[in-house]
Amino acid sequence: MAETNLMSLTRRIVAGDMRALASAMTLIESGDPKARTVIKAIYPHTGKAHVIGVTGAAGTGKSSLIDRLTAEYRQHEKRVGILAVDPSSLFSSGALLGDRVRMRDHFLDAGVFIRSFATRGSAGGLSAAVRDAVHLLDGAGKDIIIVETIGVGQDELEIAALAHTVVVVLMPEIGDEVQGMKAGIAEVADILAVNKTDLPGAEQAIQQLEALFGDGNIPIVPTSAVKNEGIHLLVNNIDEHRVKSVGNGSYWRKRVKLCRQELLALLGDRVFVQLAKKVGDEALDRQAERIAERRIDPYSVVEELAKKAGL
């Protein structure tokens, strides 16, 4: 694709062309450097969407809940973009695909854009790709962007940090396990959704959570995606979190912080590539062999090379 074509692609995305959006999304997913040109051009059109992170263990019904959330937002004429991210896709692709099928109600709705993401080994990693995908959906005029991740490992935490509002989804059965996860949950969650309240033990689970997170900073919202209950309340809580954080300035601070992180990550990638070029493949191979032979340790080599490169 030539530069002019990329500019026309960008114009079509901003105008709301879904096929153009899908093409650009594929550029990001495949790690194509042309994606950068599109993001640069679309950037002035971004910064309007509300990004909602939805995370939790497998089996908590996240996808069904997102399905219901989407329906609720669509009733209010909001345009919705959904990114389903699965960093550990190798061993759970089956489950994720199964969940995706549940979202088929929205596949024919032009106001909803859904994409599953499992980019392994792309430059800058998965979170860089998701960050660009969020920019793209934002520039394409989505009002609400939902980023779904499974579990909360290092990758998932990075991804959750991209959202303005993070919803952690739990379920009744989780019981005593929550105790051990308290610190981790408090670190990421703005809202707790206790899904599957149609299951036995829901009341008790909510009481447990209220005892644990009872200071009122993290609202606890009981939901049942299956029975379509609590969805309206969840949307209200998400909106309230947005309004509150815009009001007290934390929304803006988080946005600046995210921009700073993105900047550092991009800068790091750029410098890394330059450095590897500067040191040269041959020198790297030679030093790696010295290390492998245990004639020197890697830390000493790093000091040598950094000194030579003038860093």
Add this chain to the structure above:
Amino acid sequence: MAETNLMSLTRRIVAGDMRALASAMTLIESGDPKARTVIKAIYPHTGKAHVIGVTGAAGTGKSSLIDRLTAEYRQHEKRVGILAVDPSSLFSSGALLGDRVRMRDHFLDAGVFIRSFATRGSAGGLSAAVRDAVHLLDGAGKDIIIVETIGVGQDELEIAALAHTVVVVLMPEIGDEVQGMKAGIAEVADILAVNKTDLPGAEQAIQQLEALFGDGNIPIVPTSAVKNEGIHLLVNNIDEHRVKSVGNGSYWRKRVKLCRQELLALLGDRVFVQLAKKVGDEALDRQAERIAERRIDPYSVVEELAKKAGL
């Protein structure tokens, strides 16, 4: 801890002092820069251990299998180090702790060192910490180092790549799902262990796997940790993989490749820190605000800053 104390700590580790080893492991886990001094000093004593990666989905019985493997290696008087790594610890700590209890048989055995690892947010990330932990166990004279990871996400793949021999653990029920995971498994696995062969459907699962991976490059070993069956065969296959790969040179090539990766990762970290220092906190904050206000895109800022820093 002063420099001289760190040197004495290192000497004690090399001499096989388990308490010294545990102290140094804590330095790594907590991201203490003193760990670097220890690794540098211990490095000439490393490169002897055989590192075995064991990975697979939750519920496949990896920990019990490792328990049995360890017992088998101990019968042959091998010293064993075990690192149980869980990058998604927030939502599965319960399960992991439960599994750890099963290894209590070895807790009193001085020839076995066990450590759970779930370092989030350490400098260089989890895989850097695991790499250092492997160096440490290696320098402490462990003959066999088993690195256990759950699932195969980006983090887990990086960690699996640290091992000389990677065992992927599956179980009978997995059935048709394996089809979709074929490419991913072939990418990481040197050996497939089909655990829980005491469950129904084991025969069929093994036949399916043989049809999928039937070219003979990846041995398929049926095991039952519960019944203590197939363990000897698994150890034989691991040993054969080592002997074969040493013989055909792939062992050495992998070792050089790992050293090269470690070197690049350390170099990247170092340069990143230098760069952030060079650019300065204030400039970063100012640029992040410009980006947040959408007055400029992050890619253009990166080009500006890199040019200024002379990169």
